[in-house]
Amino acid sequence: MMKENKQNTLIWLGLAISAIVPLLLPNHITVLTYIWVMIILALTWDMLGGQTGYTSFGNILFFGVGMYVCAVVQRDMFSSGLERFERVSEIVVNLSVSEYFISLAIGTISGAIVAVILAIILGSGILGMRGHYFAICTLGLGHAAAEITSGIEYLGAGSGMVAPLYPSEFLMGKEVFYYYSFLLVAVATFFLFKKIYKSQFGLALNAIRDNENKAESMGIHTTQYKIAGWSISAFFLAIAGAGVGNVIGFIDPVEIAFSGPTFGVWMIVMAILGGKGTIWGPVLGAIILYSAKETFWTYLLGWDKVALGLLILIVVVYFPKGILGYFKDKKQLSDSVLSPKGEG
Amino acid sequence: MNLLNVKSVDKSYGGVIANHDVSLNVPEGKIVGIIGPNGSGKTTLFNSIVGHHPIDSGEINFDGKEISSLTIPKIARLGMLRTFQQTHIYGKMTCVQNMQISSDIDANWKRIFNPFSKEVDEMVDELLAFVGLYKKRFLLAGDLSFGQQKLLEFAMSLMKKPKMLLLDEPTAGVNPTLINGLIDRLRQVNEEKGITLLVIEHNMRVVMNLAEHIYCLANGTMLADGKPDEIQNDKRVIDAYLGN
Numbered sequence: 001m002m003k004e005n006k007q008n009t010l011i012w013l014g015l016a017i018s019a020i021v022p023l024l025l026p027n028h029i030t031v032l033t034y035i036w037v038m039i040i041l042a043l044t045w046d047m048l049g050g051q052t053g054y055t056s057f058g059n060i061l062f063f064g065v066g067m068y069v070c071a072v073v074q075r076d077m078f079s080s081g082l083e084r085f086e087r088v089s090e091i092v093v094n095l096s097v098s099e100y101f102i103s104l105a106i107g108t109i110s111g112a113i114v115a116v117i118l119a120i121i122l123g124s125g126i127l128g129m130r131g132h133y134f135a136i137c138t139l140g141l142g143h144a145a146a147e148i149t150s151g152i153e154y155l156g157a158g159s160g161m162v163a164p165l166y167p168s169e170f171l172m173g174k175e176v177f178y179y180y181s182f183l184l185v186a187v188a189t190f191f192l193f194k195k196i197y198k199s200q201f202g203l204a205l206n207a208i209r210d211n212e213n214k215a216e217s218m219g220i221h222t223t224q225y226k227i228a229g230w231s232i233s234a235f236f237l238a239i240a241g242a243g244v245g246n247v248i249g250f251i252d253p254v255e256i257a258f259s260g261p262t263f264g265v266w267m268i269v270m271a272i273l274g275g276k277g278t279i280w281g282p283v284l285g286a287i288i289l290y291s292a293k294e295t296f297w298t299y300l301l302g303w304d305k306v307a308l309g310l311l312i313l314i315v316v317v318y319f320p321k322g323i324l325g326y327f328k329d330k331k332q333l334s335d336s337v338l339s340p341k342g343e344g
Numbered sequence: 345m346n347l348l349n350v351k352s353v354d355k356s357y358g359g360v361i362a363n364h365d366v367s368l369n370v371p372e373g374k375i376v377g378i379i380g381p382n383g384s385g386k387t388t389l390f391n392s393i394v395g396h397h398p399i400d401s402g403e404i405n406f407d408g409k410e411i412s413s414l415t416i417p418k419i420a421r422l423g424m425l426r427t428f429q430q431t432h433i434y435g436k437m438t439c440v441q442n443m444q445i446s447s448d449i450d451a452n453w454k455r456i457f458n459p460f461s462k463e464v465d466e467m468v469d470e471l472l473a474f475v476g477l478y479k480k481r482f483l484l485a486g487d488l489s490f491g492q493q494k495l496l497e498f499a500m501s502l503m504k505k506p507k508m509l510l511l512d513e514p515t516a517g518v519n520p521t522l523i524n525g526l527i528d529r530l531r532q533v534n535e536e537k538g539i540t541l542l543v544i545e546h547n548m549r550v551v552m553n554l555a556e557h558i559y560c561l562a563n564g565t566m567l568a569d570g571k572p573d574e575i576q577n578d579k580r581v582i583d584a585y586l587g588n
């Protein structure tokens with residue numbers, strides 16, 4: 001198909017630019033890193049929220065869990081620094097290059113595994129419920145996690161934790177390393193999800209979205225598919241969380257790890273803005289929303305939240321199906337007039 | 345041998361007794377009809393059989409297994425599928441996708457992250473042609489007419505190669521000239537694929553033509569059953585229809 005070819009060319013072009021962009025814009029590398037993070041957040045939210053039609057307000061849970069599990073592994077794997085300090089939140093561990101990356105890798109994977117286990121347990125409990133009831137059940141997840149974490153001294157309680165120092169002797173700077181790491185994870189997530197949505201599994205998710213009663217009556221174990229979908233999301237979200245904790249360098253239960261009003265809401269808005277239920281929608285939404293947020297923040301200091309809110313309002317009112325949905329509808333109209341597909 | 349055996353099933357919704365002491369047998373390989381006035385409990389009986397809701401009392405036996413406490417997907421996977429009176433299709437997916445997802449995806453769950461196999465795609469084309477929807481295969485199912493959706497839903501259930509199909513008013517909303525074709529296809533499915541059929545039908549001509557045995561429900565109870573000509577001349581049945 002020509003369309004597929006065109007798309008692939010675009011993807012490779014985009015990736016090539018992304019690969020050299022940190023060299024061209026060294027001052028904006030953190031913002032660019034966050035765009036990759038946002039793409040992961042929006043993509044993972046959309047697996048249930050868009051493809052399956054199950055709105056979750058609690059995905060931030062997996063993000064925070066990944067962040068905390070990774071931080072603990074990084075802190076404790078090569079040193080038991082706990083005794084040397086009065087307060088956990090003040091512990092800063094100094095690791096050698098190999099120690100840093102080994103603990104980061106193991107911490108990230110551990111975080112992802114814990115998040116998947118959580119998704120399976122939680123999902124078994126609440127994904128048997130239909131759409132709105134599930135959505136309501138997820139409302140408190142992030143908040144509950146923040147509350148619980150704030151009470152655990154081992155995790156620094158309300159004051160949070162500090163990520164280990166990036167080894168300065170390593171040949172690649174911290175910003176550059178995390179930029180490319182997130183680029184890699186985002187691209188991997190994108191291609192994997194793209195493959196999933198074209199597979200039997202992906203179609204099962206869509207079937208649940210369109211008519212869950214029918215899917216059940218046709219013998220599809222819908223709850224199991226929903227749980228599997230949520231677990232896949234949790235896996236990649238936790239990886240993102242683990243990385244973000246290190247980029248910020250400081251973890252806090254309310255403001256960062258389980259922050260509903262920022263990451264938690266953004267992931268939903270980005271997916272809807274771009275066009276939920278599509279593979280490109282969340283990517284587009286993430287790029288636009290995060291760029292807008294940064295621009296507003298730079299130029300409209302103080303009014304940035306108002307501007308962002310306004311943008312969201314415009315999208316919801318004028319583009320309820322998102323930007324891609326809007327163009328898809330337009331295209332379908334012209335397609336049905338121009339192409340003989342319907343008759344073929 | 346009876347493939348389906350329903351014994352003294354009771355089901356009420358709050359105060360409404362929808363089914364009371366309902367029994368029926370469906371022999372393997374046969375076509376059995378259910379008739380009855382609106383609200384007589386036909387759809388409720390289907391819902392009870394396929395596990396849509398728990399029954400208040402009674403027994404339901406399918407293919408030698410007691411199924412009255414099993415879930416919908418479990419019963420479906422035993423080989424008994426139903427179609428709905430109000431069509432149930434996946435509206436935002438194409439006809440082909442509707443058919444593909446109706447194949448037995450769990451049977452080969454190790455390939456669940458792969459696209460559909462060639463065999464599935466061939467079966468999809470064959471069955472879409474069988475119900476006369478091949479030319480519409482790339483349309484969104486939600487854009488089909490009601491009658492076409494009924495045909496699609498019928499074809500979807502064939503993807504699963506069921507032992508038995510429960511059809512809730514398959515000809516309702518289907519254009520009269522297409523009804524004859526549909527009857528032929530139902531019979532063909534029964535004869536060639538050996539699928540046992542239990543059909544709810546308001547259209548007397550259709551059910552008399554199709555079924556070898558007919559049950560008549562009225563006010564939630566089994567009023568009569570017998571061969572088509574027996575039912576046709578049964579005074580209680582005539583009264584039930586005229587009286588309502």
Ligand SMILES: Nc1ncnc2c1ncn2[C@@H]1O[C@H](COP(=O)(O)OP(=O)(O)OP(=O)(O)O)[C@@H](O)[C@H]1O
Nearest residue numbers: 357360362380381382383384385386387388389429
């Ligand atoms: N979910 C429900 N909740 C409450 N009452 C119901 C429900 N479903 C059906 N009923 C009632 O049960 C009775 C039987 O309904 P049912 O749908 O089984 O009739 P039917 O024979 O299929 O009628 P029709 O020919 O119109 O399809 C009716 O009185 C109906 O109002």
Ligand SMILES: [Mg+2]
Nearest residue numbers: 386387388429
């Ligand atoms: Mg009915």
